């Protein structure tokens with residue numbers, strides 16, 4: 001579905017990603033972890049067509065991604081900046097419907113179930129500034145789902161949320177990804193979050209010397225679904241995965 | 251509640267105090283009462299204008315010219331501002347001329363305007379439009395260029411055309427700036443309208459005051475000043491209300 005082949009990105013003379021090869025299969029939930037500054041955001045942006053690639057390629061369904069396309073939705077970490085402050089909650093979701101040229105008469109019927117799915121049912125007429133951080137991020141996710149993309153690219157979506165909201169949203173996203181059969185590439189610097197959510201975890205690390213990020217290890221996560229915050233995290237295999245991947249984060 | 255009442259009453263009290271000071275100054279006869287009437291006589295004159303209906307025709311002319319010039323300036327300013335902010339070509343093409351025209355006082359444009367358009371409403375309206383286009387233009391250039399980089403990416407990800415981007419993203423994000431410019435402009439519009447009426451002898455409140463001055467009818471002048479003050483006050487109130495409604499999200 002989504003693929004990187006020998007993908008490298010440099011900013012000027014500074015290489016940031018080198019020779020990344022990865023494949024995300026249809027309906028797969030893949031997490032990318034790595035220390036700060038190793039190029040996680042850059043990888044996601046390159047796959048989304050937002051950041052130009054220096055060499056190699058990003059492929060979506062076998063075709064190179066050279067510009068953003070509506071089949072690939074991006075959930076940004078800074079949700080407050082990614083929402084239109086002058087539009088209501090419903091209006092922000094409608095934006096994605098407008099992008100798909102869906103007639104305005106159909107909007108209400110499509111927006112309501114999406115808001116319900118993300119626990120925003122009563123908030124359709126509020127403005128983003130009237131929502132909590134967790135609700136704003138839910139809204140951004142709702143807008144991305146309204147886009148009906150095949151792939152969701154999520155860049156540390158819960159990075160700035162409190163622990164409780166974070167766990168709630170983790171479970172919601174895991175459920176939505178399965179229910180809606182979306183392919184997800186999920187960036188995080190939280191190793192436990194990656195193991196808890198992913199079918200596979202890709203550890204990114206910086207090459208010593210030239211500082212470019214490369215793939216250190218890819219681990220298949222064989223934990224049963226649906227996963228549960230307490231039970232899954234206490235599973236001995238969870239701890240083994242954590243142990244194994246931990247060294248890449250130093 | 252008492253606080254709100256106080257903030258409502260305080261300005262009224264201040265206005266009454268001002269009127270009282272005016273009365274005192276007039277009663278002290280520092281200036282010959284023939285040239286400096288008190289509020290009593292000035293308001294009596296205004297009452298007389300209203301009673302005889304003599305006020306309405308010049309008032310309507312003045313208001314019409316001012317609003318027409320202002321609205322034309324807003325339309326031109328927003329359109330040009332959007333073009334200059336969005337296209338480097340438009341910027342290179344238009345900016346030098348704009349910098350040349352901007353410092354010209356609107357009154358300097360009256361003689362050529364009279365030559366071309368004659369003593370007409372259209373002449374005054376165009377001079378007013380010229381005089382008050384600048385604040386809107388500058389605000390629009392700034393506002394259209396100030397769209398958050400993240401929202402530019404959201405627009406790219408949703409594949410919006412440049413027109414859709416201007417309409418759905420840039421215009422609403424520029425609107426607070428544009429409104430600020432429009433409010434500066436309406437004040438200029440009133441000034442230029444009155445000055446143009448005086449300089450070109452077109453019937454209106456400005457001309458009414460000029461004729462009164464030539465005939466030493468000082469109460470007419472002061473009644474005119476009261477009318478202009480009230481007009482400015484109402485316009486400001488109106489634009490503020492409109493702004494409050496359109497910028498509800500702030």
Ligand SMILES: Nc1ncnc2c1ncn2[C@@H]1O[C@H](COP(=O)(O)OP(=O)(O)OP(=O)(O)O)[C@@H](O)[C@H]1O
Nearest residue numbers: 011014016034035036037038039040041042043189
């Ligand atoms: N636009 C840019 N211009 C120049 N350098 C950049 C740019 N964006 C990122 N970089 C550099 O690329 C490297 C990787 O940045 P990136 O944002 O991808 O890291 P990250 O893994 O997402 O980090 P974090 O976990 O802190 O978000 C950093 O060293 C950063 O300084």
Ligand SMILES: [Mg+2]
Nearest residue numbers: 040041042156
């Ligand atoms: Mg990042």
